Amino acid sequence: MASLFGTDGVRGLANVDLTAELALDLSVAAAHVLAEAGAFGVERPTAVVGRDPRASGEFLEAAVVAGLASAGLDVLRVGVLPTPAVAFLTGRLNADLGVMLSASHNPMPDNGIKFFARGGHKLDDAIEDAIEARLREPWKRPTGAAVGRVHDYPEGVETYVAHVVGSAPYRLDGLKVVVDCAHGAAYEAAPEVLRRLGADVVAICAEPDGLNINAGCGSTHLDLLIQAVAEHGADVGIAHDGDADRCLAVDADGQVVDGDRILAVLALAMQEQGRLRHDTVVATVMSNEGLRLAMQAAGITVVDTAVGDRYVLEAMKDHGYALGGEQSGHVILLDHSTTGDGVLTATHLLAQMSHTGRPLSELAGVVEKLPQVLVNVGGVDKRRVASDHNIREAVAAAEAELGHTGRVLLRPSGTEPLVRVMVEAATAEQAEAVAKQLADVVRSSLTLAE
Structure with a gap:
């Protein structure tokens, strides 16, 4: 089974891949893993939860808040804010956990969940693996006064804006x-x-x-x-x-x-x-x-x-x-x-x-860019891109053709079901030709059966 977590949290089609149930379960598992790792600084921890404006963020936010509060965390809902604002507020408010609901640049029907540890830092791979391994495990639920409380934090936008303004080395008058x-x-x-x-x-x-x-x-x-x-x-x-x-x-x-x-x-x-x-x-x-x-x-x-x-x-x-x-x-x-x-x-x-x-x-203009072409190949089994014999041979041939005047990089996307084919070359025409050749090989070698 492929890992739920990609290079930037968990993403997928909202209400199909990323459901309310999964959002709730991930939040509970994250609370348990971080608590047992000693990541919570107090007996009654606090979480900051924010989202982007996607319609699905409304029900996913409710699910995340429910999961965290049921696990005994107090929750500060900051509403619609940038991901870095949620990370910043997690640190500024001394929260034990931050959660952002967003699929970043993906189309509107997608959504995602990103977790931040104390200080507003992204979780490392080992913690994410542990969270996934603990999904839906039996657990002792807090009751009475031990359940988490939920509060809105409307000051979040102003706090973040003031922080960024305060970081500026110079004013922008005249621009x-x-x-x-x-x-x-x-x-x-x-x-x-x-x-x-x-x-x-x-x-x-x-x-x-x-x-x-x-x-x-x-x-x-x-x-x-x-x-x-x-x-x-x-x-x-x-x-x-x-x-x-x-x-x-x-x-x-x-x-x-x-x-x-x-x-x-x-x-x-x-x-x-x-x-x-x-x-x-x-x-x-x-x-x-x-x-x-x-x-x-x-x-x-x-x-x-x-x-x-x-x-x-x-x-x-x-x-x-x-x-x-x-x-x-x-x-x-x-x-x-x-x-x-x-x-x-x-x-x-x-x-x-x-x-x-x-x-x-x-x-x-200080950077004179080498011509670079990026082709995204969809509908393929991206997990096999590094091991496929035909692809390895095609890459070796492309690198021999480019010599010291360019380079090739094939990588599975960490956020989308794609293989990314990147080629740099001495000319745009050569980069485009080599990228197309490699994309065709990826497509023919890794296309998923209908």
């Missing part, structure tokens, strides 16, 4: 910014942070109705943002995903600035300020080679990890690094957050524009 909130969890917090710092803010896709999250907008659909930047004559556009743990940007000319280039801008800024500990930035194996070359030229080391901001975070914590992230726009500023935070990332990126007076196109 005109379009921010695409993806009809998601940051619809209130993201524009408010930038306005308080003095930016002229145009908010788009900031009217969630439970059904429109990520629908043709946000960090996975940038056309609306590009159009709005042009229409409003803005200096820059910022795009978040449904739970706002990502940030992508668009410069004044409509060119996309991805996570690699954002990392480079922030790394150089932090190096100049003396805040880039060990002159090192952490990235993943998906990051473009152009990032590594730009950082090498600046005397900055790039440390690679597996894909997933949890693995970036592990490397940062283990070695004391301050900055890390992914090409997709998950960026971790460890001095201010325990997880990827799109609103925080946007704030610091814009602060560098304001401080230097340079356009984003010039700041991001």
Whole structure:
């Protein structure tokens, strides 16, 4: 049986894969595992529970709250907030557990559950395995005054906004910014942070109705943002995903600035300020080679990890690094957050524009990207991608063709039923051709029977 937990919690089609029953059972199991591991700091622990605006989040939140309270945890419901806000509040409120209900950038019918331990840190693999192993086990239920109590915490948005505003190294006066909130969890917090710092803010896709999250907008659909930047004559556009743990940007000319280039801008800024500990930035194996070359030229080391901001975070914590992230726009500023935070990332990126007076196109131009093509192959058995003989032979042939001018990476998605085929090459045409060849091999070798 495949593990319930992927690279970022448990995800699936809400009310089919991720049901109210499963949400309740996961919450109870998490409470038991963390309690027995000594992770709770007090006899009567507290949990923070938040969600994105998806319609299914309403019943899943009720199930999670019921499970935690039945296990004897007091619950603070913070409502619709970004994932990093829930992580932050878990630490700020000295809670013993945080739970976020979101499927991030996935389509609206999906949903997910992410757990945070004390301090707002994601659970490690061993704890997640233990939670899954303890699902639906018999347990002694508390009664009477021992059951958990449930309270709303409406101050959560203001507490988080004040935290991000307070982290900004410079104000944003004079910048005109379009921010695409993806009809998601940051619809209130993201524009408010930038306005308080003095930016002229145009908010788009900031009217969630439970059904429109990520629908043709946000960090996975940038056309609306590009159009709005042009229409409003803005200096820059910022795009978040449904739970706002990502940030992508668009410069004044409509060119996309991805996570690699954002990392480079922030790394150089932090190096100049003396805040880039060990002159090192952490990235993943998906990051473009152009990032590594730009950082090498600046005397900055790039440390690679597996894909997933949890693995970036592990490397940062283990070695004391301050900055890390992914090409997709998950960026971790460890001095201010325990997880990827799109609103925080946007704030610091814009602060560098304001401080230097340079356009984003010039700041991001430090990274000359190698042509890179990513093909997502669906409907296949992603578990066999590393062991299939035909795929191994095809990859070896592709690597021989590319030589030192490119690279190949095949990996099963940790959040979706896909195999991701990534190819970098000296030219876009070669990258596209090699990626298509490999995708065809994956499709023919691993296609699931109907």
